[in-house]
Amino acid sequence: MAGIDYEVEYNNRARVPENPVLMAGWARDAAAYREQLAPQSIRYGAGARNAIDFFAGEGEGPIVVFIHGGYWQALDGSFFSHCARGLNAHGIGVAVPTYDLCPDVTVDDIIGQMRMASCELARLGRPLVMSGHSAGGHLAACMLATDWQALDPSLPKQLVMAAYTISGLFDLAPLVETSINKALRLDQATAKAASPLFWKIPAHGSLDAVVGGNESAEYFRQSRTIVEQWGRAGVPTRFGIVPDANHFTAIAPLADPHSAMVARLKQLAGR
Template sequence: MSDVDYEVEYNNRARVPENPALMAGWASDAAAYRETHAPRRIAYGPGPRHVIDVFAGQDDGNVEAPLAVFIHGGYWQALDGSWFSHMARGLNAHGISVAVPTYDLCPQVSVADIIMQMREAMRELAKLSDRLVVSGHSAGGHLAACMLATDWKAYDASLPPNLVSCAYAISGLFELEPLVPTSINKALRLDQATARATSPLFWQPPMSGSLDAVVGEAESAEYHRQSRSIVEVWGDAGVITQYGTVPAANHFTAIAPLADPASSMTLRLKELAGR
């Protein structure tokens, strides 16, 4: 048995007591961005949460232009895409369109269900672009890695094999078994088998593309270990990988650079988009 206290390592709200104010800032900044950059909303499924907000860049409507995707976090059990509209600001300033999907939450659905929902969202977004650069935060980082590792031709023969060309995971989770004994799992309802089956660290690594895994400098040792692990394992399998830290950031501030057109995070995503 591990002597790591997983509850302490993964309970981000307990680790960052000021999280309510930080999250309120997300909501406020997101609403303000929507006021000046109203998104186009498209559906990828029948449910009320099966929606994607698309914040248009200068090449919107050109299927050959890259499309960035941001998948929100919340431990697969909280929030929705509307909390993160302002995450489109950085790339929009460079003319790149950004799609922000929402998904159903645990315990109403399983983590495996959410992975499938994001695949459905990517299939819908393939109508807008055949080059998706997928980023995500926390649970969204996990989902971004899952999208990169998906065999798109096996999923839908009509899709390009490299639909998701790269993933940029911020504070991602790639090995879910450590969550099983924690309070976080009350809603997730994972056991050892389902946790392992939904852990991209143990999937067949992508045949192409790249993965950036970055973590807030002030985050727990387990979050750093998770990102280093997938960078090492997938890198050994031939995937182009890169590990990095967001200086002085905690779990809730690590995504702030996405809203800044001049940040190194935004510029890296611009580079990945080939712009």
């Protein structure tokens, strides 16, 4: 849209100067949680990063998948182990996949890897609730909008029951002219092709899109737009705000068993 400075709107590290301290806190809290509850490692491909940390919970019912952010070009699942704490406290299993990063792969490749990870988790015989932060929110929406039986007729039609996105991105076109795109290497055509906002709307499941209260206007627009567009087509959708949260603190409620975010994910998992 004319007049919008997309660099300012989407450069979250510039918007939140204290981000190094916040991300160091993620790493510290994640390591402490792995010491408390060592995850099972599940491989979904041959690459070094094609792995899932699975915090099993009680071993029954739907699995909540948390897909990490980092603009498809940074971080890995080990920074986010503590995001399983809140749901694990209620006996709900949480899977935290890692994926290859741009520019070594494309965004489309990463979507494919998350489909591979989902297919591997399907072997456990339990449906999935997809959640994700930032780029992970994009990937969670992509998983809800995937036709699983077109990929593999043996897969359940409703392998993914719901998506819960936290400050997600659903239209990648605004990133094309920003510094973020140096690693992504998107043009307008590939950005649109990788944007779930422009895919066939899911025929089942639900979408929650929540945004940190202190996020940029563009992050609010992204989530409101997909909630409105998919909602008009009949998908049960919800828009929400994480009060007083910036892009890096919006995921903090996942570690709190008593948070509204954990309560909603628990509800989505049928517990």
